[in-house]
Amino acid sequence: METEVKHLEPVKKTGLTVVITGNGKGKTTSALGIALRAVGHGMKVCFIQFMKGDIHSGELDSIKRLAPEAEMHVMGKGFCGIMGDPYKFSEHREDAQKAIALAKEKITSGAYGVVILDEINNSLKLKLVDLPQVLDLIDGKPPLLHLVLTGRDAHPEVKKRADTVSEIVEIKHAFQQGIEPQKGIDY
Amino acid sequence: METEVKHLEPVKKTGLTVVITGNGKGKTTSALGIALRAVGHGMKVCFIQFMKGDIHSGELDSIKRLAPEAEMHVMGKGFCGIMGDPYKFSEHREDAQKAIALAKEKITSGAYGVVILDEINNSLKLKLVDLPQVLDLIDGKPPLLHLVLTGRDAHPEVKKRADTVSEIVEIKHAFQQGIEPQKGIDY
Numbered sequence: 001m002e003t004e005v006k007h008l009e010p011v012k013k014t015g016l017t018v019v020i021t022g023n024g025k026g027k028t029t030s031a032l033g034i035a036l037r038a039v040g041h042g043m044k045v046c047f048i049q050f051m052k053g054d055i056h057s058g059e060l061d062s063i064k065r066l067a068p069e070a071e072m073h074v075m076g077k078g079f080c081g082i083m084g085d086p087y088k089f090s091e092h093r094e095d096a097q098k099a100i101a102l103a104k105e106k107i108t109s110g111a112y113g114v115v116i117l118d119e120i121n122n123s124l125k126l127k128l129v130d131l132p133q134v135l136d137l138i139d140g141k142p143p144l145l146h147l148v149l150t151g152r153d154a155h156p157e158v159k160k161r162a163d164t165v166s167e168i169v170e171i172k173h174a175f176q177q178g179i180e181p182q183k184g185i186d187y
Numbered sequence: 188m189e190t191e192v193k194h195l196e197p198v199k200k201t202g203l204t205v206v207i208t209g210n211g212k213g214k215t216t217s218a219l220g221i222a223l224r225a226v227g228h229g230m231k232v233c234f235i236q237f238m239k240g241d242i243h244s245g246e247l248d249s250i251k252r253l254a255p256e257a258e259m260h261v262m263g264k265g266f267c268g269i270m271g272d273p274y275k276f277s278e279h280r281e282d283a284q285k286a287i288a289l290a291k292e293k294i295t296s297g298a299y300g301v302v303i304l305d306e307i308n309n310s311l312k313l314k315l316v317d318l319p320q321v322l323d324l325i326d327g328k329p330p331l332l333h334l335v336l337t338g339r340d341a342h343p344e345v346k347k348r349a350d351t352v353s354e355i356v357e358i359k360h361a362f363q364q365g366i367e368p369q370k371g372i373d374y
Binding site for chain 2: 009010011012013014015016018020022024025026028029030031032033034035036037038039040041043059060061062063064065066113114146148159162163164165166167168169170171172173174177179180181182183184185187
């Protein structure tokens with residue numbers, strides 16, 4: 001027998017700043033889950049990917065399923081600074097700066113219940129964006145907007161300003177046993 | 188300028204066993220993200236909730252957005268053994284046993300690319316299901332099926348059998364500052 005589900009509303013509604021960080025798998029996945037659940041509640045969601053892009057992104061196809069309530073913007077070239085990266089630092093930074101401008105526009109528009117800045121923590125760590133720019137997004141958000149910032153190496157000042165911080169720790173990964181990334185789990 | 192996304196397929200396809208555990212927020216959320224992404228890849232998903240039920244579940248509404256490729260079964264009464272729980276242990280166990288039977292049926296059906304057993308780790312910890320039952324599900328899964336087991340306190344034997352294990356650690360939570368659970372983030 002399946003169970004009926006009721007909903008309770010909080011007495012005081014608040015927009016939360018949530019940081020999802022750590023070296024483990026599941027930060028972007030968790031953000032996708034937030035998007036799915038928020039759309040289920042009838043909220044509008046804006047998902048901006050700061051870094052990923054070139055390879056292994058099923059995210060774009062999946063978020064289309066949530067249109068028009070959710071929209072995704074993939075802004076980065078992906079994999080900045082790692083082996084085989086064909087782009088200059090200045091090109092990565094230019095993309096990230098465009099992503100910051102878009103984030104600012106979306107956050108302050110008042111049109112969304114949730115804005116997700118995926119991999120923005122990495123962008124900050126790699127100096128593609130600057131700390132004051134990220135803090136400005138947090139400090140300038142509408143009171144009821146939930147703002148989600150993902151990516152490893154979250155800056156201490158960003159964590160300090162967040163209401164909720166989760167760290168995903170990799171205990172074990174299939175890669176370590178020589179298993180390639182698998183569709184449906186790894187991308 | 189937004190970036191075009193390409194897809195690469197692994198040479199050797201494998202169905203992974205993934206454990207998402209830890210005391211932090213985001214285990215079920217991460218599983219919802221897996222469901223969303225898998226549906227984006229055209230895979231069929233079965234999501235079985237072992238424990239939750241009574242309060243604060245936007246999950247049911249959201250997963251409906253992914254029908255018919257994704258289906259959700261909420262099997263538990265929720266919040267076993269905590270203050271105010273009106274049900275007997277035997278009633279919780281009966282529900283969990285039905286969930287195990289359903290999981291076995293879905294896993295062995297061959298009809299799904301991903302099966303998610305949400306909060307099964309807690310069910311095992313609370314003795315609503317038994318270790319051999321959970322190991323039997325893992326050992327008996329079709330080779331290409333991804334099996335995802337979530338919930339805090341994952342059993343060491345379950346983690347041992349998994350390909351990928353992520354632990355979500357709570358660094359900070361809005362509850363601690365007296366903020367009620369908020370729609371779109373906490374449920």
